[in-house]
Structure formats: C-alpha cells, structure tokens
Amino acid sequence: AGMGLPALGLLLAAALLRTQAAPPARSFQIDLEQNCFRKDGAPFRYISGSVHYARVPRSAWRQRLQQLYMGGLGAVQVYIPWNYHEPLPGVYDFAGDRDVEAFLDLAAELGLLVILRPGPYICAEWEMGGLPAWLLWKADIVLRSSDPAYLAAVDAWLHVLLPKMKPRLYQNGGNIISVQVENEYGSYYACDRGYLQHLLGTFRALLGTEVLLFTTDSARVEELRCGTLPGLYATIDFGPDSNVTEAFGAQRCVEPRGPLVNSEYYTGWLDYWGGPHASTSTALVARGLADMLQLGASVNMQYMFHGGTNFAYWSGADFKGQYKPVTTSYDYDAPLSEAGDLTEKLFAIRTVISKFQPLPVGPMPPAPPKYAYGWVPLRKYADLLDVLDVLSPSGPIQSQFPLTFEAIKQAHGFVMYRTQLPRDIPAPALLSAPPHGVCDRGYVMLRKEYQGTLERDGQTELHVTGKAGDTLDVLLENMGRISFGANTSDFKGLLGNLSLDSSPLSKWLIYPLAIDAAIQQGWPHAALPKSCYRGRAGPAFYTGTFETPGIAWDTFVKFPGWSKGQLWINGFNLGRYWPRRGPQQTLFVPGSVLRVGCPNNITVLELEGAPPNPFLLFLDQPVFNRTLS
Secondary structure, three states: OOOOHHHHHHHHHHHHHHHHHOOOOOOEEEEOOOOEEEEOOEEEOOEEEEEOHHHOOHHHHHHHHHHHHHOOOOEEEEEOOHHHHOOEOOEOOOOHHHOHHHHHHHHHHOOOEEEEEOOOOOOOOEHHHHOOHHHHHOOOOOOOOOOHHHHHHHHHHHHHHHHHHHHHEHHHOOOEEEEEOOOOHHHOOOOOHHHHHHHHHHHHHHHOOOOEEEEEEEOOHHHHHHHOOOOOEEEEEEOOOOOHHHHHHHHHHHOOOOOOEEEEEOOOOOOEOOOOOOOOOHHHHHHHHHHHHHOOOEEEEEEEEEOOEOOOOOEOEEEOOOEEEEOOEOOOOOOEOOOOOEOHHHHHHHHHHHOOOOOOOOOOOOOOOEOOOEEEEOEEEEEHHHHHHHHOOOOOEEEOOOOEOOOOOOOOOEEEEEEEOOOOEEEEEEEEOOOOOEEOEEEEEEOOEEEEEEEOOOOOEEEEEEOOOOEEEEEEEOOOOEEEOOOOOOOOEEOOOOEEOOEEOOOEEEEEOOHHHHHHOOOOOOOOOOOOOOOOOOOEEEEEEEOOOOOOOEEEEEOOOOOOEEEEEOOEEEEEEOOOOOOOOEEEEOHHHOOOOOOEEEEEEEOOOOOOOOEEEEEOOOOOOOOOO
16 A cells, blocks of 8 residues: 555655654764863763762762752763773673763763763772782783883773773763773873874774864973874863962863863862871862863863772772871862761862852752660780681692792782791891881781881881791782872782891792682671680780661761771771871771661771770761871
8 A cells, every 4th residue: 555645745754743842963073163071062061079989888879969950050071990890800790880881871961971081090099000910910010101011901901991981972872971081190200192193093993083082281381292192182180279370271281272171170189198187178169160260161170079999808098208108088178068067168169150150959968867876895816817718718829939929910908928947036026128118007916926018118127036836927918000100010918028127028929818708708707706814915806796776877087096997897998097097096997887676787997006995986977097006
C-alpha cells in the first residue's frame, strides 16, 4: 500500500520543522577571536571547585556535590588517581568507593559540568602523585618521561580508563567539558616534550578530535615552557596572594588569544606532620576570586573546594629540602570542611559569585550531624613481633642484604627486617643507617625490647648493647611516596645496610606484612586473646569495641597519650594518627563505617608506646592544631 502524496508532504514538512527547531549540536570550544569558551555556540565561563572522590566516602558524595552546586559553582574538577584503580598490573578496581563513573553520573544528575584530570600523574598530595608503586618494580624506570617501560604501562591504563570517559564527554551527551593532560609537567625536571606529545596522541586517539584538551602549570615562565605543547590549551594556577594581572600575563605569553583560566585557585593549604595547621584568609580568597571574575576569567577552586581525608596509606609527601609527609586530614582550610561543614569562606565565595551570576534557588544542604560517642577503653592484644605468623603468612624472604618494599612487591604499610647480632656488644655500639637509608621510619627492637626509632632526614643512629645471636628487628613504615618536588623515584624500606660500629649487618629475614588483609578478615577480634606483657613499648596491637546509641553519625577520634600509629574500625583503615608530632590530633570517622545494633570493632597498631591505661575519645568536632613535640 503506497503512501499518498499529501501524507508524504506532511511528513517532510514535519521533518523540516524539526531540523529548524533543533538546538545546535552539543559543543564546547575555544573562541580565539572573543577570548572565551563557547558552549553550544554561546560565550561561556565556568566557576568550578575540586572534590576528590577518593578522599570522600561514597555515601557522602551526593551531599558534598549538592553543597558545591548550591554554593554557586557550576562545575566540579575531578582527579583520577591511577594507583587507586590499578593496585597491581592489569588488576582493575572500579567498585564501591572507587566507582568513578557513579561519581560522574551523580555530578551530571545534579546539573554540574565536569573538568576531568586523568593524569596519568596528578600530584594532589596523593601517594606517588597517583602513579602506581608497582612501576618501581623496574628499579631504573624513569617516571613521567618517554621511557618505553613507563609509556607501556601508561598506555595500557589509558586504554582501560579513557573509553569509560568517552561517552561522558559533553559533545557525546555527557557533562565532561574539558580534559587535562598530565599535571604541572613544567615543574618536573625531565622536560620531555616527546612524552607530552605521546600523551596528546593517546588522548586524541581514545577521546576523539572534538574534546578540549588542556595543561595546567604555575605562572612561572620557565615552567610554562616545559609544561605546554601546541594542541593543548595552556592554563595556569595561582593563589590569592598572587597579582592577578601579572599571573594572567604569564598565561598570555603562551596563549596570546583565548579564555583566561586559573585551573587551581588556592583557597587554603595542606598540613605536614610536625608543621603548623595551615589557614588562608577568607577576605583574601574572596578578593582574588572577585578580581579574576571581573576579568571574565574561568576559575577552578582547587586545593580545594572540599578536601576530605587521606584514608589508609593514601597521603603523599612533598620534598622541599627534606621529606615532608602530609597529614591524614586533607581539610585544607577549604570552603567545605573535611567533614562537610559549611564555613564562613564558603558563604564569602557564594556572595562574590552572586555579583556575577544568579545563584541556584533553594536551601544550602546542612552539614551532616556529628556525635561524641565518648570514651572507649582499649586493651593490648599482642606485640607485633608475637603475631608475625598471622601478619606474614607467606613467611620471610632470606637475603644477604636488605631489600626494598618494591623488590619484594609490597606497595604500602609495613615490612619487618630481622637479623642477629654477629658478636657480643658489652659496651654500647652505634647502630646506624646510611644517609637516606631508612624510608621512612624504622622501629628498632633488640631481644623484643623497643630501642627507639630511626627516621628519614632525622635521627639515623641508636646505641645498643647485646650478645652474639640476639635478634635485631626493625619494623619499616612507608609514610607515603613523594608526590611533588623530587627528581628521583621514592623507594621504601631499608635502602641501605644497617651497620654496627661501621661494620655492615648481613643475613636478613624480610617479612612482608599483610596487616590490612588480616584485619579485613576479622583478626584480631575473631582470634583468641594473647597473654602478653602489658607494659612493653614498641609496635603492638590494641583492641576495643563500642556501641552507637541507635545512630551512626560522623565523629572524630582523639588519642590521649598515644604516640603514633594506624587505626581501623570495622576493618576500615582510617589512616595514620601522630598526636606526638601534630598538628592533627583527631581522625575523622565517617558514620558510614559504623554499625548500629552491634559492636563496632576498633583495632589500633601503636608503633612507639601506648599510655598505661589506653583509651580513645570520640568527639563531635576535630582538633587540628595542637603540636606536642
């Protein structure tokens, strides 16, 4: 049955109308004539903020992104830490807290655009700047360069990650408007243009020709020279204490036309263990933001809009003349606090934004409630030396000289090194490590008695006495691989031989310790209690339980009289505590790790010495800046 001509005409007319009424194809581009972005053809500028999904419990993602949106920001900048998703070569994890696609979908659902920073290197004060520690299994690898071994690993990863991102690009119907290649590459010594060129080719091949690719570097001319490449739009980063006109002048040196962009506007700063608690003036942050918006610039508040927490072993370290490990709290004095509390800074930023564009209508989502669960007594379960069979099920590796974490293929946490005294030492002899030999802290036990701690860029010798054949144990702790400032790979463990009065010790037993695996399987709460000598200092496990009063709210835990260690609740690793060094005194405990209606299991690994009556104190607010050292 043929279609009559009038009916065909109506169909054609309808099709014609549809094409005329259709909006322009989705596009996000740079306009070099008008010095602006164009979104779907219209001039556009973004005001964005950074939230690192890997530092926020998944249950809090929605609320933190809603707070960002209601603060007047229209986009979120997102880093992807490679090592968070590829724990071993070819083993990928995108489940639970690591479900980056769910985070991006949530941003889209809330009406937020995304600026994606997939690295492969991200810095971010994150362990090894997001690069996986297993790259260092090849000891001579040159990171962030055209080294074929490095590029092969990068390409394999990008071939897994970027195809997940492609359908989420703005021009493909998603919310990702731009993608950063590498990160502040100009500040790295290698200055390898071939490497950036290779990344540009890989990103284009996997994401297509339409996507806007960019770089970010400081406003220093020499860094912009090494960090930029034709084909990648060059943006800069600077904080509220910089002269806005001068900084954007530096961007104009490399990008004479196009939008002004500050990809990292510093609303706060990070804390190092043993340093002061950082803070940045609200008035200064607001004024700098207003100055940039007045110039028509696009701005991302990074570092940070919301910082979050370096759970487990994820905090990195900077190298600034010495090794400076980053605290567990990544609060950053940001507009939104570590626990999602609204600050004066957030409202000041919102007021500035309101002068340039309308704010979204509706209430600001309130901070999540906190609860002070109070005192919880703990008891010693065992000295670490007495549970090596549980923690190192594979047993020790024998080696004439010490091996690094990387040589025995352990990324994070702790490794035990054991040897015996070669001779009687009636008078105190000097046990010493070579410079840079202890990475990063070594807890020394002789005949199971704690002797003291050796430390990178700190104390590297102790006096000991003993008899031939006495067992010498050194527990090595990785405090986080350098994420910024070093030109060499950051290997962990005993990097050189320990000596006794300058004669090297040999014949080592090296125990890789799988502490987290044991705790996730219910140890030591499911195990029989050990009878142990209570008062002994040095590395030991403590356990306790507490019940919540029918709610599982966020809380903060304080360590009165404790020295340094690691905390787990219900098998979740909440990170490092170090009240003795400060400034951070409390760890953030998200309510999502707590249980209602049954006991919550606390496990503490104290490394140097617990108080005589050990307990923890759960508070409803954090204590950041009491340094006791």
